[in-house]
Amino acid sequence: MKLNPLMQGIETHHDTKPFVLFIFGVTGDLTRRKLMPAMYNLYRKGFLTRFRIVGFARRPWSTEYFREQGMQMLEGQPGSADLKQQFIASLEYLQSTFEDPAGYERIESFCDGFRHRLFYLSTPPASYQEIITQLGKHGYGDNPRGFSRIIIEKPFGRDLASARELNQLLSRYFSEPQIFRIDHYLGKETVQNIMMLRFGNAIFEPLWNRHHIDHVQITVGESLGVGTRANYYDKSGALRDMVQNHLFQLLSLTAMEPPSSLTAEGVRGEKVKVLQALRPITYKDVNQYTVRARYTAGFSEGEAAPGYLDEDGVPPDSTTETYTALELYLDTWRWSGVPFFLRTGKRLARKVTEIAVHFKTPPLSLFTPDLPEQAQNVLVIRIQPGEGITLHMNAKIPGHENAMRPVNMDFSYGSSFGIPAPEAYERLILDAILGEATLYTRRDEIEAGWKFVTRILSGWEKMETPVVGYPAGSTGPELAKLMIGRHNRRWRKL
Ligand SMILES: NC(=O)C1=CN([C@@H]2O[C@H](COP(=O)(O)OP(=O)(O)OC[C@H]3O[C@@H](n4cnc5c(N)ncnc54)[C@H](OP(=O)(O)O)[C@@H]3O)[C@@H](O)[C@H]2O)C=CC1
Numbered sequence: 001m002k003l004n005p006l007m008q009g010i011e012t013h014h015d016t017k018p019f020v021l022f023i024f025g026v027t028g029d030l031t032r033r034k035l036m037p038a039m040y041n042l043y044r045k046g047f048l049t050r051f052r053i054v055g056f057a058r059r060p061w062s063t064e065y066f067r068e069q070g071m072q073m074l075e076g077q078p079g080s081a082d083l084k085q086q087f088i089a090s091l092e093y094l095q096s097t098f099e100d101p102a103g104y105e106r107i108e109s110f111c112d113g114f115r116h117r118l119f120y121l122s123t124p125p126a127s128y129q130e131i132i133t134q135l136g137k138h139g140y141g142d143n144p145r146g147f148s149r150i151i152i153e154k155p156f157g158r159d160l161a162s163a164r165e166l167n168q169l170l171s172r173y174f175s176e177p178q179i180f181r182i183d184h185y186l187g188k189e190t191v192q193n194i195m196m197l198r199f200g201n202a203i204f205e206p207l208w209n210r211h212h213i214d215h216v217q218i219t220v221g222e223s224l225g226v227g228t229r230a231n232y233y234d235k236s237g238a239l240r241d242m243v244q245n246h247l248f249q250l251l252s253l254t255a256m257e258p259p260s261s262l263t264a265e266g267v268r269g270e271k272v273k274v275l276q277a278l279r280p281i282t283y284k285d286v287n288q289y290t291v292r293a294r295y296t297a298g299f300s301e302g303e304a305a306p307g308y309l310d311e312d313g314v315p316p317d318s319t320t321e322t323y324t325a326l327e328l329y330l331d332t333w334r335w336s337g338v339p340f341f342l343r344t345g346k347r348l349a350r351k352v353t354e355i356a357v358h359f360k361t362p363p364l365s366l367f368t369p370d371l372p373e374q375a376q377n378v379l380v381i382r383i384q385p386g387e388g389i390t391l392h393m394n395a396k397i398p399g400h401e402n403a404m405r406p407v408n409m410d411f412s413y414g415s416s417f418g419i420p421a422p423e424a425y426e427r428l429i430l431d432a433i434l435g436e437a438t439l440y441t442r443r444d445e446i447e448a449g450w451k452f453v454t455r456i457l458s459g460w461e462k463m464e465t466p467v468v469g470y471p472a473g474s475t476g477p478e479l480a481k482l483m484i485g486r487h488n489r490r491w492r493k494l
């Protein structure tokens with residue numbers, strides 16, 4: 001493959017076939033912040049040879065205006081102005097509403113000279129059905145001359161029934177290998193590294209089970225509040241927005257059995273078994289194994305922060321949770337009896353995503369201090385920020401006594417590799433172009449996750465589970481501390 005002379009000399013390993021990418025909802029926030037920079041960076045790094053990006057949205061933009069906007073979307077990205085102009089020249093605009101069949105009839109005319117097509121649905125979820133049906137009815141699910149793929153943003157449904165409905169609709173027009181359901185956590189380097197850590201090193205796997213592991217904590221904390229997204233978020237809440245997708249992906253990768261191959265089917269086949277092995281939380285147990293909460297006024301990063309109910313766009317009678325914590329069990333030989341504690345929330349003390357594997361304490365205590373918690377080895381996989389892995393262990397304090405204290409063994413991506421990790425969307429879009437689906441969620445995975453979560457949602461409704469408060473900028477509600485405290489364990493510091 002010939003490298004563009006303006007490119008920065010980064011070696012590429014894949015050669016993509018010429019394709020047209022249709023972005024539905026191209027005037028929206030996701031395209032501006034993530035998709036356009038990701039496509040540009042793939043181009044800059046030499047992954048894309050011949051391509052066209054067609055923006056499909058309602059606003060009366062022209063192709064010229066779209067290109068101007070496109071340049072603005074690349075502000076702050078590396079590379080010369082000439083390189084950016086080269087990239088921008090591949091943009092075209094198709095103005096239409098999603099409901100108007102005439103818009104879809106024009107799609108073919110943007111494909112001249114290109115055999116392969118991708119349709120990216122970066123739109124309000126309420127529009128997915130309309131767009132899929134229109135694409136299907138216009139025959140874009142089939143493409144005898146090349147590939148035709150569809151990428152769908154989250155949220156994929158809002159419960160089991162709606163996720164199934166969406167899957168059924170998709171399957172009328174597209175086959176499973178043509179469908180790419182996005183979970184951007186799978187595009188994060190550190191998330192991909194979970195499998196490398198577990199299956200690329202011989203030392204962890206023998207310990208990775210109920211004989212040696214006491215419990216696992218998975219935390220996705222955010223310091224930001226709901227921001228400008230109340231309209232979407234208030235109809236969703238933390239359980240739907242974060243647990244069903246991102247936290248369940250982290251759980252699956254942590255708890256899965258080794259796949260027999262690294263193919264999409266091999267990996268996804270093992271991941272789905274984890275979700276299927278989750279012990280269901282019945283409505284009677286919902287208040288024991290789950291916590292729901294929302295932030296009240298407080299201080300976040302040194303500034304006064306309003307409570308959720310006072311955020312713009314949040315209805316005064318909202319009962320949406322901005323925090324949830326779960327105690328989960330996997331009914332498998334490997335994990336029987338090992339609790340998995342999951343928590344996620346907005347407006348917490350800091351932004352942190354991590355998986356902490358807490359190992360059992362030594363069977364006999366020989367050294368001081370004899371504090372079980374300190375003696376516990378913990379392997380912390382830091383997804384973000386400060387990407388890396390830390391092993392907490394105990395070491396002798398220098399001196400004449402046999403005293404010990406916890407110390408850390410650290411691996412940091414920044415200092416070990418010295419190159420910035422690509423943005424999640426970069427990797428994910430490239431994989432869709434290449435037809436590689438390992439980092440996308442399969443139909444049965446989505447449905448298994450929703451099945452578990454929908455049961456909790458109806459339990460909350462039936463038991464009228466209260467939404468307790470936690471101050472903005474805090475480490476979460478007291479109830480979550482009590483939940484984990486019942487087992488003489490406690491959450492890691494946020
Ligand atoms: N933004 C983010 O950070 C994230 C977003 N997502 C998901 O990505 C998707 C897109 O999000 P986002 O970009 O924020 O959404 P926006 O609301 O910013 O953009 C919506 C887009 O859809 C277009 N649109 C809406 N209705 C119609 C219609 N009837 N006909 C034609 N065009 C229409 C809008 O066009 P116009 O403006 O011209 O009216 C706009 O381009 C959502 O599913 C969201 O959940 C997922 C993770 C993060």
Ligand SMILES: O=C1O[C@H](COP(=O)(O)O)[C@@H](O)[C@H](O)[C@H]1O
Nearest residue numbers: 154184220222241242246353384
């Ligand atoms: O999907 C979503 O993820 C973000 C958090 O993503 P991260 O990459 O910053 O960890 C979350 O803020 C948002 O509510 C949710 O829709």
